[in-house]
Amino acid sequence: xxxxxxxxxxxxxxxxxxxxxxxxxxxxxxxxxxxxxxxxxxxxxxxxxxxxxxxxxxxxxxxxxxxxxxxxxxxxxxxxxxxxxxxxxxxxxxxxxxxxxxxxxxxxxxxxxxxxxxxxxxxxxxxxxxxxxxxxxxxxxxxxxxxxxxxxxxxxxxxxxxxxxxxxxxxxxxxxxxxxxxxxxxxxxxxxxxxxxxxxxxxxxxxxxxxxxxxxxxxxxxxxxxxxxxxxxxxxxxxxxxxxxxxxxxxxxxxxxxxxxxxxxxxxxxxxxxxxxxxxxxxxxxxxxxxxxxxxxxxxxxxxxxxxxxxxxxxxxxxxxxxxxxxxxxxxxxxxxxxxxxxxxxxxxxxxxxxxxxxxxxxxxxxxxxxxxxxxxxxxxxxxxxxxxxxxxxxxxxxxxxxxxxxxxxxxxxxxxxxxxxxxxxxxxxxxxxxxxxxxx
Numbered sequence: 001x002x003x004x005x006x007x008x009x010x011x012x013x014x015x016x017x018x019x020x021x022x023x024x025x026x027x028x029x030x031x032x033x034x035x036x037x038x039x040x041x042x043x044x045x046x047x048x049x050x051x052x053x054x055x056x057x058x059x060x061x062x063x064x065x066x067x068x069x070x071x072x073x074x075x076x077x078x079x080x081x082x083x084x085x086x087x088x089x090x091x092x093x094x095x096x097x098x099x100x101x102x103x104x105x106x107x108x109x110x111x112x113x114x115x116x117x118x119x120x121x122x123x124x125x126x127x128x129x130x131x132x133x134x135x136x137x138x139x140x141x142x143x144x145x146x147x148x149x150x151x152x153x154x155x156x157x158x159x160x161x162x163x164x165x166x167x168x169x170x171x172x173x174x175x176x177x178x179x180x181x182x183x184x185x186x187x188x189x190x191x192x193x194x195x196x197x198x199x200x201x202x203x204x205x206x207x208x209x210x211x212x213x214x215x216x217x218x219x220x221x222x223x224x225x226x227x228x229x230x231x232x233x234x235x236x237x238x239x240x241x242x243x244x245x246x247x248x249x250x251x252x253x254x255x256x257x258x259x260x261x262x263x264x265x266x267x268x269x270x271x272x273x274x275x276x277x278x279x280x281x282x283x284x285x286x287x288x289x290x291x292x293x294x295x296x297x298x299x300x301x302x303x304x305x306x307x308x309x310x311x312x313x314x315x316x317x318x319x320x321x322x323x324x325x326x327x328x329x330x331x332x333x334x335x336x337x338x339x340x341x342x343x344x345x346x347x348x349x350x351x352x353x354x355x356x357x358x359x360x361x362x363x364x365x366x367x368x369x370x371x372x373x374x375x376x377x378x379x380x381x382x383x384x385x386x387x388x389x390x391x392x393x394x395x396x397x398x399x400x401x402x403x404x405x406x407x408x409x410x411x412x413x414x415x416x417x418x419x420x421x422x423x424x425x426x427x428x429x430x431x432x433x434x435x436x437x438x439x440x441x
Contacts, residue, residue, distance in 0.1 A: 002048035004028040004402065008039055009054030009363065012379055013353040014061055014339050020379040026059065028359040031173075031402040036355055050404075056367040057396055058382060061351050062119025062360035063308040064342025067208075067246040067267035067296025070125040072097070072105035072427050074304060082214045082276045090299075094126050094147065095154055096433035101426040102127035106134035108423040109306060111414055114140060116307045116392020119360040119400045122244060122267070122296070122346060124181040124208050126156055128164035136172040139405045139413050141360065143346055144168065145181025145208040148196065153187045158195060165203060175401055177205075177346075184210040185229040186220045193238040206242035206347070209233070212255065213247035214278045230255040239264045244345050246296065249273055249281045256282065260289040265345035268337070270314040271305075272298030280318050284328055294342035295334075307392040312338050316387060331387035332379075363397035364390065 004027070011024030013036065025042035027035040035043060045051050073093050080088060097105075102125070113121055120141040125131060128144050135142035146156035146164060161180050169178040180196050182188055200207050211229050212218060221229045230251060233239050241263035248266045251259070259266060268283050286293050295315055297306050315337065316329040343351030350360045366374060366382075370389045375381045398406040405413055 002050065003034070003046070004050045004052060004359075004399070004404070005042065005045050006052045006054050006059055006361070006363070007042060009057050009059035010366070010376060010382065011036065011353065012058055012060040012382065014336060015352045015354045018379075019354075022376050024059065026353060026361070028361070028399070028402045031359055033353060033355055033357050033359050033361075036353055052363070052397065052407075054363050056365065058364040058366060058386070059353070060362055060364065060386075061339045061343075061353055062362050062398065062400065063117050063338045064120040064122075064294060064346070064348075064351060065113060065118045065296050065306065065308055066122050066244060066265075066294035066342040066345055067269050067298055068109075068113075068121040068123045068306075069299035070102065070106045070109045070123055070131060071299045071306075072101060072423070072430060082278055083216050085276070091153075091155070092434040093430060096430045096435070097126055098430075099127055099130045101430045102130035103134050104419065104423040104426040106131045107138065107414065107419045110134060110138040110140045110142070111411065111416060111419055112306045113308075114138060114398050114400075114405050114411070115395065115409075116309065117362040117364065117395035117398060118306065118308050119362065119398065120342065120346065120348065120350060122208060122342075128161075128168055128178065132168040132171055132176050135176050137414060139175075139400050139403055141175050141348070141350070141400055143177045143179055143206075143208075145179040147183050148181055148192070149183045149187035150189060150192060153183075155183060155187070156181075158192075158199060162199065162203070165205065169205070173401070179206040179208050182207065182209040184213065184217060185225075185232065186217055190225065190232060190236050193233060193236040197236065197238050200242065206244065207238070208244050209238075209246065211245040211248055212250045213273075214276075215250055218250050228252070228255060230258055234258040234262065241265070242347075244294075246298070247273065247278070247281065248286070249279045251282060251286070253285075256285055256289050256291070259286070260291050263292075265292045265294065265341075267296040267345070268293050268315055269296045269298040269311070270318050271311055274314065274318060275304075280322050283315070283319060284323075292341050292344055293337055294345050295338045308338055309386070309390045309392050309394075312387045331383040334387050335383055359399060359402040361397075361399040362395055365394050365396045368394065370394065
């Protein structure tokens with residue numbers, strides 16, 4: 001079997017020891033990293049091996065987008081606050097989806113992620129068959145979940161998600177996984193949380209949910225149930241180490257304790273929370289409590305970009321600005337949130353470069369003014385540039401599960417021009433079918 005040998009790179013492993021190789025190399029054999037070390041000791045290439053010259057490039061783990069929604073209507077009616085936006089745009093749009101629209105929306109979303117160095121998405125959306133098919137064509141690592149709500153909201157049901165699990169879980173040699181996805185408490189009930197937990201335990205799969213995203217959500221939960229969203233999730237036994245809770249902007253001290261006690265993972269989505277005016281999550285307190293916090297972009301409707309480099313920048317800057325403390329969220333920690341922590345939350349053997357790990361690898365070009373000046377003998381300067389100066393357009397190569405999906409900024413599995421055309425056509429057709437329905441009281 002042919003191998004991929006990456007030579008002459010600045011290898012930022014993000015392994016537990018923080019290993020950095022100024023002139024490093026790694027060997028990919030099949031879907032895993034077979035060897036990593038100094039370039040001078042790299043194994044010789046054999047017949048059929050592909051050698052990638054990483055001169056002037058950072059070789060690092062692919063980024064993990066821990067909270068993702070396939071997006072069809074980027075920038076559409078994005079001036080509205082969260083609840084009005086959901087009722088007037090998001091829900092009508094996704095209710096009008098058919099397979100074709102969902103497929104091309106996913107093709108566009110996953111391609112944007114690959115182009116910006118994201119190798120894993122934790123995607124909550126609808127029409128999971130279409131999403132799984134798109135993920136397989138693009139080649140991205142995708143964790144998919146339905147948009148489950150109570151029947152009266154005309155979204156997805158638990159049975160929809162069970163059916164999707166049986167059809168798509170483990171597809172594309174395990175790159176595609178299916179979890180349960182709960183929309184949020186305003187469209188759910190304690191019984192739905194309990195039923196979801198029971199089925200998740202039965203099938204042995206995880207859960208993806210929005211929690212405490214906005215104060216309006218918290219107030220709705222208090223009015224309907226007499227408890228805050230995370231309190232209700234905790235008391236129903238819903239939380240746990242197989243749960244990714246998105247946003248968690250408005251957690252009080254007791255809810256942070258509940259998250260830590262149950263081992264629930266949190267996706268911090270600062271750019272989406274800022275754009276929708278929902279506030280800034282208490283991430284320093286979450287980390288101090290021992291909670292595993294990863295990063296997500298949410299949906300491009302809420303962000304206009306799936307670029308996880310932008311999310312990393314926001315995740316540091318908003319906390320420093322809010323608390324007037326430049327020591328918060330240092331670049332090295334933020335990088336681990338976007339790699340190690342996201343992989344850990346999903347139970348994936350990714351997010352770091354070391355022998356035996358899955359081969360999800362990106363190469364970032366540094367021969368640019370954005371990375372100038374840069375001291376190469378230590379990763380400190382480099383990590384600062386990655387978080388505060390870089391953007392997804394600087395990603396040169398993206399490798400997922402040992403397969404090169406982008407090389408020299410050229411996509412290898414899809415035709416971007418076709419995706420752009422078909423996704424735009426699908427959006428127009430879907431908007432024509434949209435029907436705004438008043439939310440039940």
